[in-house]
Amino acid sequence: MAWSKGGRRERRQRCAVCGRLFHRHPRKGLGQRTCGGRECQRERHRRACAEWHVREPGPDRDRRLRQRLLKNGVNRRPGADPRVEIDWDVAESAVGAMVRAVVEETAGVLVRWIEGSVVAAPPAAGT
Numbered sequence: 001m002a003w004s005k006g007g008r009r010e011r012r013q014r015c016a017v018c019g020r021l022f023h024r025h026p027r028k029g030l031g032q033r034t035c036g037g038r039e040c041q042r043e044r045h046r047r048a049c050a051e052w053h054v055r056e057p058g059p060d061r062d063r064r065l066r067q068r069l070l071k072n073g074v075n076r077r078p079g080a081d082p083r084v085e086i087d088w089d090v091a092e093s094a095v096g097a098m099v100r101a102v103v104e105e106t107a108g109v110l111v112r113w114i115e116g117s118v119v120a121a122p123p124a125a126g127t
Helices: 038-055 057-069 088-095 097-120
Strands: none
Touching: 038 057, 057 088, 088 097
16 A cells, blocks of 8 residues: 555555556546556547547537538539539438438529529629
């Protein structure tokens, strides 16, 4: 047993990862769950991150969905339909067929509106 600052004897703790006994660092106190081993610290951090992702799925889930929605390697030509950049099967699996259809048609209406306004725009002065 080790002595603490207050003169009390402290028991050794068992590492939550490797199971070895260790004395808690005096500054870390009761929050220390693992020994000072590098692999144990990494494993503790990995577990803490995994638990956080379970508790807080929103931000990470949204980011991953956004990455999956954009098709990789699609080089859209200028003036081409921007809807080709979206993987619509991924969109349908995320929100369902009805919502996909509404979003896809809304995007089509916007594309046609923009194409019409670009064509109808007056020529720039001096050209």
